[in-house]
Amino acid sequence: MPDAMNVLQALLDGERAGAGRMLVPPRRAKMVAGGVREGRRAGGSLEFRDYRDYEPGDDLRHLDWGLFARSDRLAVKRFNEEVSPYVDLILDGSKSMAFEPCKGEVALSLAAMLATAARNAGFPYAVWMPRERLTRVAQGIEKPSLWTGLDFGFAGDPAPPLARGASTLRPFSIRIFISDLLWPSEPNHLLHSLAANASAVIVVELVSAADENPEPFGDIRLVDVESGEEQDVIVNGANAAAFRGALLRHRQSWDEAVRECHATIVRAVAEEVGEDLLAAELAKAGILQC
């Protein structure tokens, strides 16, 4: 991790940004019964919802004996189902996320802001980082400023360990994945793995300005920050346009995969993210309540 990156400050900035906000589950999120949210289905909470006629097999404890005494009708009391959302925050821990300080700091702040917003909403959460395998961040269930072991040193494709480790995530949790998504493997497999048994999947694509715009022009030797692989290119107008075309196609493949998995994707350029840390974009996507 570059020395220039101030992890604690980034986490504190995220906490501050998330202080007045609450995470809301996406509308089509599948919830776990017994939670703190009122579900659409009748469930086992103490909040009365309505009556329905008794059917054989119904729990006799739910019969409203008072109603039977008054109206000689056997009816069963129904109560609102309580749901309990759980948030799994997955932060891409590969080197590409942190070799430019701005990108890494924004990713950390964004994770901290979302965790704080989840905390404000009463959602428990856990923070994960895919390395050789999907690893829980130490003290990742605490407030962000207490998180430790946030290491952006993974030199590899985060998709395989994340896909493999998705089964270890809490069932029906809201899964938020923050990454630059710059790896060559197809997104479908990863997204399907994440979406399986999840109440919602939200992908936050965070790239740097340099990831989007190839500059400067000229004779450039590109070095992959993760693999160390080198490639000589002549960056000129035509090649820059071709690069942007390739990026567009890459994003289109992600959009397609997101649609297939009923996930949500939010995109941001780190240098353009303001102090609100994408609050407006996340609210627009129905994830955050300001």
Add this chain to the structure above:
Amino acid sequence: MLTSIGALAGLITIPILAVIYLFHRRPRVRQVSSLMLWSLLERPATGGTKREFLRLPLTFWLEAAALLLLVIALAGPILPRVSHRRPLLVVLDDSLSMQAGSHSTAQQRARDFLKREVLDGQYDPVRFILAGETPQLAPLDQWSCNAPAANLDAALAFAAQLAGPDALVMIVTDHAPPRAPGPRIRWRAFGQPEKNAGFIAASRSRAGRDRIMLGIGGNAATELSIIAGGKTLLKRRIAQDNLTIELPEGTGVVEARLSDDAAPFDNRVILLPERRPPVAVSLDIASEALKRDLEHALDASGRALITPGGSLLITDKPGHSGEWILELVSGGKGTTHAGPFLLDRTHPLTAGVDLDGVLWTAPDGAMPGTPVILAGNRPLVTDDARHIRMRLDPALSTLQRSPAWPALIWNLVEMRSDASPGFHASNIVHGAVTELVLPPRAESARIEPPGAPARTMAAARGAHTLAIGASRPGLWTVSAGSDRYQFACNALNPEESDLSHATSGTWNGWTESSLLRAGFDDVAWLFLLAALGVLALHMKVTSR
């Protein structure tokens, strides 16, 4: 059009630059998040069998363009002038020898050539420089060939100052160039080697018997005639020779002539009497011994006439004031000096004066005026606006017995004579400058040169002299106030009289390159400017 093919060899730098780019290119290193998007792009060609266009960065093309522009600028690109005519400076030999010629003079032949081949419109503008002793711009019709000599080197330098180093220059003269002309100089000579005899020296005695001394040079026999007062004093065949001729008492203007030949300007000299009137000297001396010493010295000068009321007063009595007084201060306690004596050699009184071995006893005391002779820090002779004071005790001094005494007195008489109105010399050499002392209250003079219109010349403020340049041979007359003076100017230049080296021909220094440059404008600056622009763009590209 490019004038320096050699400079185009600089184009070799462009392929060298390409080689440097291809083999020693050091790309800038940049870390990226992933190469996955870049791997889809075409890579720079590094080899193989497939033919591809050479891929080089923009910086290469900018550097190559800058190199190309610089090479072109170095090659001296020129564009034709709008007028399609070349400017020309013609240096005209203005010396007397251009007047020489049996049938036609060198000047006439040169004029014909200029009208035929120079003033026909192919050159524009054409300017003329008269190459006399000092060069000057003048129209062609002022070319009179009356200068005593032609300083062609000075005229060439003047031409270069006028028109710059690229101008075409043509020299019109009557002799061959001393060395091969430069790349922009065409040397045209219109002289002809001829036999000629001419006066190369002429003078008239100032003292003693009235004589004229003549020097005749050249390579032809001639007939000499001496004429004075309408009478021919001498007529004889003569070859190259020096001769002295005694003149009868009272002879005025003497004219010496040689028979006509190719060069008319050196066949005649006029010699005016050089004798000037004696200086009237008054003596007011109490000491008989000193008076005797003074009279002897004045007599020895041959230039003084002792008479009361003279223009020069020599006295040993105090109380006289004004100019041209020699006041001898004696009496009282004095100091004897045996030297060394310090003499102001710039003062005319000390010319030829040697005080070695002289014992000079000078009374003590101060004297006004600028010191002329000193013994240590004690002034012995001072000059206070031509009131000369000499501190001398003749009884205790040996000055009057030394050769310095008549020299001092002679110098004093000459100083007074030189300050008298008129010319110092009556006969001067062509081209020399003579000085006229104006009579009292005259501030200007009317000058009548021979064969030229008269003109008036005014003295500088506070000055009593006029410097007159004798630019034409012949008899000059000058009127100042009610007085009239004359001097004779004689062309006495052996080099001008010697026509054996005169020749005709063309020594063409106008090279193809100089002709091109004269007819075209140098536009190298345009390419330099463009190169600067390209380099500025290069800086901008590389600093991004």
